[in-house]
Amino acid sequence: MTFRQKLQRNKILKALASLKLTVLCLSLLFILTLWGTVGQVQNGLYLAQERFFHSFFFLAMGFLPFPGAQLVMWVLFVNLTAVALVRYAYTWNRIGILIIHGGLMLFLVSGYVTLHGAVESHLALGEGNAANYSTAFHSWDVAVWKDQETPATGKFVTDVTSVDIMAFKHDRPVVFEDQGITLRLLEYYRNCGAYTGGQTDITYRNASGIQRLEPRGLEKEPGENTPGAIFQAETTTGESFKLLLYGSDTAPTPIETKDGRYNLSLRLKHYPLPFTLKLVDFIMERHPGTDTARAYKSRVAIETNGAWREKVISMNNPLRYKNFTFYQSSYSIDKFNNETSILAVVHNAGQVLPYLATFITFAGLVIHFCMMASRSRKKHA
């Protein structure tokens, strides 16, 4: 008995390779896609994605657990793997089917890689400005930096220490060793309003005078959420107090340690770029006689080994450099006619995977279709 025959006797594998499971998964995915589309009307794209597509389970109508698309796709992946192990006949006349399903597995893999490996951020640059970091759309971190080193706009100050807000846990304090600050998370709201309290007994330390956070429901657009957090802070001076940080604080909150004075703020995550990018010119063209934009583009320059290289970024024509891709995303023009170009920045190691998967699956489909068609012609002839 070959190894494959042994596998084929395995009841679990056999059950996992069943076509009924495939049809069930495809049907579930069909329902989820439809439901997730309709769900966007009420809750917006981001929340619908989280609920229906990125989840393993979610509650339908508030009480009924329903499998999310991530779970369904995992089961499909297992199903495909089991089919490959025990059911496929590896013969030439099945070659199309084999290629199709290989391509589909690659799609699932690339989905996983993108979900966990891709970082999306953005970069808003006025004409003539340069930057070497990009800013997250809606991930936040706690940043700590020494007082005199105020970050200049558009420059990433390497001496800033930042920790993702999601890394703070209620039971595990985060220690900023070099600065001598320990923070223990007491409360965290993904979206909240902030209020200044009474003038007399100040309980929270906050540079903007905020004394109360009031949680709110999440916005349709994740970028419109403003988070707030309250920490128990301890410093090397032995001081212990409650620290409040809010996403739109007007100023960072200073803390004294033995080392000196440090600023703390809750801010959109910054991602350093391994090079500097400058916006040379922003160009917008309209269809003649209308307000409809025909095209908008940014002429940017990147610094490579001390020399500046220029490149025009437009719709469908991004700049790719060192695993980073810059897209023309949006723009703004203020009342003084200053143009700001907003570029989306994506760092995705698995970017090429869906291209590959598309090519493989399509090739498989065409091969299979042609083989079936010619077989059907022969049968009729």
Add this chain to the structure above:
Amino acid sequence: MPSRSRQILLAFVTLLTAAVLCPVNAAAQAVCPLDSLKPIKVSSLEAFKRIPVLDQGRIKPIDTLARNFLLQLSGRSRYQKETATEWFARFLFAPRTTFDDKVFLINNPELLEAINVEPEKKRRYSYHQLEPGYDKILELARVIDKIEDKDRSVVERELLRLFSNLRYYIDFSGAFAYGFPHPDFTLDSLEVRNLLDLSLERNQFSFYDLFEKTDQLAAASAVLRTKEQDQWNETELTLARLISALIFWTNHYANCPLGIIPTQEDLDEHWLSPMDIINLNANVPAYREEVELIRDMTVHYWNGEQVQFDISARAFMNSVNNRLTVKEHAAVDKIPLELAYNSLGLFLWAKLFYGLGLILVLISLLRSSRVITRLILVATFMGFIPHLIALVMRITILSRPPVSNLYETFIFVGLIGVALGLLLEYLNKDQLGTTVANLCGLVFLMIAGKFGSDGDTMQMLVAVLNSNFWLSTHVIAITTGYAGCCVAGVVGHIYILQLLTRQDKSRLEATMNNMLGILGFGLIMTFLGTALGGIWADQSWGRFWGWDPKENGALLIVLWCAIIFHARIGKMIHPLGVAVGCALGLIVVMWAWFGVNLLSVGLHSYGFTSGIANSLGAYVLAELVFLTVSVLILGKRNIKV
């Protein structure tokens, strides 16, 4: 100094400036015979209709503008016996004669009550009927404007549509007014006419007649500055009246949407109406000449002087052509093609022949013969050829792929459907293919006609759609996929009907094979389209897949086809089940195609009227009833899903 005279002084200074800029043209002018209220009209508008205009971002012949204009107002492309261009020419050259033309389509009776207008059988109303209610319409429109579009009721939308149509009509109606004699410029006093060097034979003048005499007017009215207003004599009062009329006209007729005279500013293409040109800068000789040529056309139109009218129109086009940029030239060069497209009415021919084909199919059901089968094939081809030619012409005129608004997708899907039907016919020669082809062609062109009835179907594209290779490949692939799935759905219906009418086994088997083949084709093209859409999204927004409604719609089709194929291989459904699946696939395609518009979220919104949403709902209901009844009947005969 009294404020009125200060105002006139101001006007006077303006006129003085204008006078310096304008050389005098003392040549005698022909005039419009205003004593008869009806223009004699010219009989041929061949030269007029090819004049280029810039409208909604695209350079097009005036013929197209006329069609779209009338279509937008009345939902029709003719007015009684006049073609759109004839009506539009009358509207531009003699606007008063159209005030009683019933061209404003109002569908909603409630709206009529609101503005106090008696309902008409044909649901179309004249400007004179609506004018008394204009203030009310304006007042309501201002309120409705503040409501978000999705919260507006049917009546409110209809009112906004009527309001914008009325504005559009009013704004256009004054485009050539500068050339007509007008009571504002009636001059009985011989002395004033003498002073201004105007013709002594007549007393009625146009805005432009007076505008040409600005420096005489300036000289004659210099005396006004030295006197108090109450000391002005008759002549001086007339002069002041003329000045204020001139100023009133320049403001009143400004910003007319008829872009007919090209200008260049900061390298931006701006096409302006003659009145705006007069406002902007009348001392550029070419501008001035073109303004005058249009005035001449107006006069010749009124006098019915065909030859002179054509000469003026050609001279105007000549002058415009000499000043165009390379890009504009390329657009103007396509005007003859567009005129041919407009006049041939190719889609009508296609519809006629598809309809004829369908009638022949019905006849063949009663009495089948080789001749009829041949005739059906001929009819299908006769429909297919104009359909294809029209599509190619559109591609050439617009220099872009043929599928970028809902109207165009129907045309394109219909064409692919017919092509697939013809392919089936070629392979099987059993009349299944031609039946499908004629049905698809007729139905899709009819639906397209519904969508095309609210104005220009050749719009320009917004930035995100205005691109290259990926747009063309993605959209073409996905719509071809829609067509494949639609054809499979139609064949699915035919299969069910064949089952119901107890056709023999070999025939059923052939239909089933065709259905599977077409569904497979649909799956491949939809998959390709979906994936190319992902690549396009990755190129422009940096993500391959984002669960956007349009992406989801395409995915639903792919999933639905995959479910049918896998369930069939796993023997979970029988041939009837496959047919029912294909038939239901039509609903899935509809969802993907315009579900987004129903939801009105996401990036793609083409504009969707509630009437179409209702008929879509009715279709879905009818389909479900048909399938349920068929399955129940066949179930009694032991044919399982």
